[in-house]
Each structure stands twice: as structure tokens, then as C-alpha cells.
Amino acid sequence: MMFWYAHGVSGWGWFGMSVGMILFWTVIIAALVLLFRAVNGPHEHTHTTPAAPTPEQILGERFARGEIDEEEYRRRLDALHAGPLTKS
The missing domain is CATH 1.20.5 (Single alpha-helices involved in coiled-coils or other helix-helix interfaces)
Structure with a gap:
């Protein structure tokens, strides 16, 4: 057996x-x-927060969505590029 x-x-x-x-x-x-x-393996899980949109990007998105017209877009863009307002 x-x-x-x-x-x-x-x-x-x-x-x-x-x-x-x-x-x-x-x-x-x-x-x-x-x-x-x-x-x-590649470390894909990084805990970074996405960068906040710039004021120009926000203004461009509002213009693209039709919330503001071209005249207002140009006026606000010029105001952004002119710098901070100073008090007299």
C-alpha cells in the first residue's frame, strides 16, 4: 500500500x-x-491642488460664455492691466 x-x-x-x-x-x-x-511604479497620486485661475482667465471665460460683451471685456481687461487703483 x-x-x-x-x-x-x-x-x-x-x-x-x-x-x-x-x-x-x-x-x-x-x-x-x-x-x-x-x-x-510612477507616483501619480500627488496631493497638489490645481492652480487658481488668473483674473484674465476668469474674464476670458465670462466673455466666452456670453456673460459680458466685447466692450465690457476690453474695459475690464484694460483695468486689470492698468494696475491697482490708488486713492487721491
Whole structure:
């Protein structure tokens, strides 16, 4: 009598052990791949906030949406480029 038959393991037992071994190695390999990717992969998850739009960009967006006409756009753009207002 062979050694493995003496322990009372049936065909379903061998099937279960085979599936368990395959799952075990699948989990180990997946963990190693994920660890490798985490260490060597590009770091895309930077926590930078997008830059706030400039006043010229906001004015251009309002003009593009039709909220202001060209005359008002030019007037406000000139006011932005003229610098801060000074009190007399």
C-alpha cells in the first residue's frame, strides 16, 4: 500500500488540497506583484491642488460664455492691466 492512501484522504481531499495550494500561490504572487508595483511604479497620486485661475482667465471665460460683451471685456481687461487703483 502506498503512503498517501494510508491517511484516509479521498479524491475530494486531494482536489481540495490542490485548489488550496493554487489559491495560496496565487495570493502570494499577487501580493508580490502589488508590492513591486507600489515600490517601483510612477507616483501619480500627488496631493497638489490645481492652480487658481488668473483674473484674465476668469474674464476670458465670462466673455466666452456670453456673460459680458466685447466692450465690457476690453474695459475690464484694460483695468486689470492698468494696475491697482490708488486713492487721491
